[in-house]
Amino acid sequence: MKTRNILFTVLSLITLTAFLYSCDSEVSGTGTAGVKITDAAVDAENISGVYLSVSEVTAQGDGEVRTITVFDEPRLFNLMDYQNGDTYDLGEGEIDAGIYSEIRLITDGNSYVEFDDGSTEPLNIPSGTSSGYKIKGDYQISANSRTNLIVDVDLRKAFVLTGEGTYKLRPTARLINEQGTATISGLLSANAEDRVIVYAYSKGTYTAEEAAEPAEGESRFENSVNSAVVTNGSFTLAFMEPGEYDLIAVAYTENETENTYEFKTATHGELMLDGSVLDILDLEANADISILLNVSFE
Numbered sequence: 001m002k003t004r005n006i007l008f009t010v011l012s013l014i015t016l017t018a019f020l021y022s023c024d025s026e027v028s029g030t031g032t033a034g035v036k037i038t039d040a041a042v043d044a045e046n047i048s049g050v051y052l053s054v055s056e057v058t059a060q061g062d063g064e065v066r067t068i069t070v071f072d073e074p075r076l077f078n079l080m081d082y083q084n085g086d087t088y089d090l091g092e093g094e095i096d097a098g099i100y101s102e103i104r105l106i107t108d109g110n111s112y113v114e115f116d117d118g119s120t121e122p123l124n125i126p127s128g129t130s131s132g133y134k135i136k137g138d139y140q141i142s143a144n145s146r147t148n149l150i151v152d153v154d155l156r157k158a159f160v161l162t163g164e165g166t167y168k169l170r171p172t173a174r175l176i177n178e179q180g181t182a183t184i185s186g187l188l189s190a191n192a193e194d195r196v197i198v199y200a201y202s203k204g205t206y207t208a209e210e211a212a213e214p215a216e217g218e219s220r221f222e223n224s225v226n227s228a229v230v231t232n233g234s235f236t237l238a239f240m241e242p243g244e245y246d247l248i249a250v251a252y253t254e255n256e257t258e259n260t261y262e263f264k265t266a267t268h269g270e271l272m273l274d275g276s277v278l279d280i281l282d283l284e285a286n287a288d289i290s291i292l293l294n295v296s297f298e
Contacts, residue, residue, distance in 0.1 A: 029143030030094045033059060033068050035103060036087035036178075037151040038239065039079040040227045042159050046259035049078040049114035050123065050155055050169075054105050057090050058132060059141075061100035068093035074108045079153055084228065085183065085238035087150065097143040103151060103175055104132030113167045116259075124168045137175025148178040150239050156197075156227055157219045170217070174225065176239050180285035184237040186247075188230045189269075189294040194254040195261045198235050198293065199224040203244035203280055211250070211266045220263060221250070242285045247271060251297040269295035 035057050042050065055074040059066045069091035082088045090105070107128035112120045125133050135151050153173045160168050188196060199221045201210075210221050221227070225245075228235040249269045252261035271278045272292040281291070 029097050031097050031141040031143050032092055032146040033095055033141055034092035034146060034148045035068060035090040035151065036148070037079070037090055037153065038082050038085070038087045039152070040083055040154045040156050040229070042080070042155045046116045047113060048080070048116050050080055050159055051076055051078050051112050051114065052105070052123075052125075053108050053110040054090065055108045056106035056132075057093075058104045058106065059095055059100045060102035060104060060134075061098055065104070066095040068095060068103075074110065076110070078114075079155060084236040090151075092146075095141055097141050099138065099140050101136065101138055103135045103137075103149060105135070105151070106132040111169075121167055124162075124166055126168070126171070128169075133169065133173075134171050135173045135175045136171075139175065139177050150176040150178050150181075152176060152226070152239060154227060157222065157224075160217055160219065163216055168217075176241060178239065180242060181238075182240045182242065182283045182285065182287040182289070184240060184281070184283070185288070185290045186228075186235045186237070187290075187292050188233055188235065188249065189292070190233070191251070191295065191297060193251040193264070193297060195252040196230040196295075197250050197252065198228050198230060198237065199248045199250060200226040200237050200240065201246045201248060203246060206246050206248055210248075211263070221248070221266075224248075240283055242283050242287075245281045245283060247281060247291075247293060249293060249295045249297075265297050267295055267297060269293050 053074045053076045056070045057068040059068055077088050107125050109129045111123040111125055113123050114120050141147050151173055157172045158170045160170060162168050201224055205223055214220050226237050226240060228237050248266055250266045251264040253264050255262050271281060
């Protein structure tokens with residue numbers, strides 16, 4: 001019996017040591033962080049581009065800043081070119097393993113907005129050239145592993161015209177670990193609206209106040225987690241994290257004088273998946289689903 005107890009104790013110590021080593025190996029050493037960026041369209045029809053000029057990408061965690069990549073020349077790209085699951089690659093780099101809470105994009109002051117007539121205006125990115133444009137979200141870099149991160153700017157919320165007549169990029173972007181994300185491909189029932197946008201909300205977070213006139217510097221549907229313009233009756237909500245969601249369809253009317261789309265009305269509609277009517281859409285990791293959203297804006 002004594003021998004058996006000693007053997008049990010030794011085996012337990014071996015198992016505990018292996019477990020602690022495994023845990024320590026995930027938070028020591030280095031891992032690879034890859035960063036890509038994506039967007040949703042702005043509501044102003046006369047804007048053809050929102051260009052970011054990025055010179056460096058960093059990670060923030062435990063009060064420390066670690067460099068993911070520094071470009072020899074700033075990367076200039078039009079965010080509006082990367083929607084519906086398309087992304088722009090901001091590079092990758094080896095950083096210390098551990099828990100992080102932000103990605104920061106260091107800009108060089110040359111970001112701008114372009115209009116259909118070819119004219120441009122500077123884009124103000126607060127702290128962009130110093131501490132950087134900040135995208136908050138917790139993620140883990142494990143040793144000897146790769147973590148792919150998606151910066152979802154969603155210009156509809158982030159891009160605003162201030163009371164002073166300048167264009168500003170608000171720090172409202174979300175940060176997503178690409179592993180395990182889901183994609184919703186949707187069809188919208190026939191309608192004659194000038195524009196329809198589908199907004200995704202975490203279960204229970206949508207209220208009628210979301211559709212109210214926003215305060216200066218904010219946007220309607222401020223608490224949505226993702227959005228997509230309906231084009232030819234279809235839409236795509238990409239990089240959705242697992243969870244339960246409400247989908248809200250919103251109709252807009254074109255203002256040809258101002259070259260903008262103005263809010264008309266919002267509705268839940270009827271959500272159908274595989275012939276079944278759902279109240280809530282429950283997304284599992286890595287799901288790729290097709291839905292039908294029946295709506296009436298009357």
